[in-house]
Amino acid sequence: MAKTKPMTVRQFFQMFPTDDDCLDHLMRTRFGDRHVCEKCGKSAHYYRIKARKAYQCEYCANHLYPCVGTPFEKSRTPLQYWYFAMYLFCASRNGVAAKELQRQLGVTYKCAWRMGHEIRKYMGKVDGDAPLGGFGIVEADETFIGGYDERGHDDKVIVLGAIERGGEVQTEVVKNRRAGTLIPELKQMLVPGARVVTDDFVSYHDLPGEGFPHATVNHSAGEYVRGPVHTNNIEAFWSVLKRGINGTYIHVSEKHLPKYLSEFEFRFNLRKSPHALFDALILAFPRGHQAP
Ligand SMILES: [Zn+2]
DSSP: OOSSSOOOHHHHHHHOSSHHHHHHHHHHHHHOSEEEOTTTOOEEEEEEETTTTEEEETTTOOEEOTTTTSTTTTOOSOHHHHHHHHHHHHHOSSOOOHHHHHHHHTOOHHHHHHHHHHHHHHHHHHOOOOOBOSSSOEEEEEEEEOOBOTTSOBOOEEEEEEEETTSOEEEEEESOOOHHHHHHHHHHHBOTTOOEEEESOGGGTTTGGGTOOEEEEOGGGTOOEETTEEOHHHHHHHHHHHIIIIIISSOOOTTTHHHHHHHHHHHHHTTTOTHHHHHHHHHTSOOOOOOO
């Protein structure tokens, strides 16, 4: 499989033709080909026990259930459906609406909605949130997500974002756009002394005083690029995010917005190795506790 492109649907079904293939992949990805047995302590190969979603130690027959701790553990939805849903989340650019999952999998809307939320939750856990700006220039900006609720009340949410050029993105929902809010939030995202580019919004003027070399591009005067001084990367991220949220998800409540932000961060941060998205997501599941 080409390593620089996401898996195609055809490749997906070649790799995961049945629930058993998915279970084998889950076992291998989470526990490796060999695994130190919790009971006998030996580095053991585990054999599939056909009648159960379990594997057993080649030495002491200790059972291991690879679904434990994952969203699949208590789900009656077939494992291949979960895998296909995860595949869609990894392969899409703008996200996957619950309606779309419902249609593709033939499950109920409620089930599709819950699957989407579970997958998004673990996408957020992959994200290490390592501070930005150790190497490249960081572009920071804030944007408004949402619009008006059913009663016509303004329910826009402000999101602060920062991207290290050639590196990762981080986003955070913020209460307002005052310097006293934006600067401390931004500092949490940056390594000390990171070089930062923003637009000329006044709240960012304190950055040099906080130890961050700061350049601004004067959007209010119609200036967008002055050599390396621009915010094109963070703006491109906002446009993908907005296309996803407005186009695919229609309405996202403030309560759920952080999970959607994580989903778009996850895809952006692994954009250079799309083949790794799938395994990274699976590795984010906690191991849980095997029954004694
Ligand atoms: Zn054993």
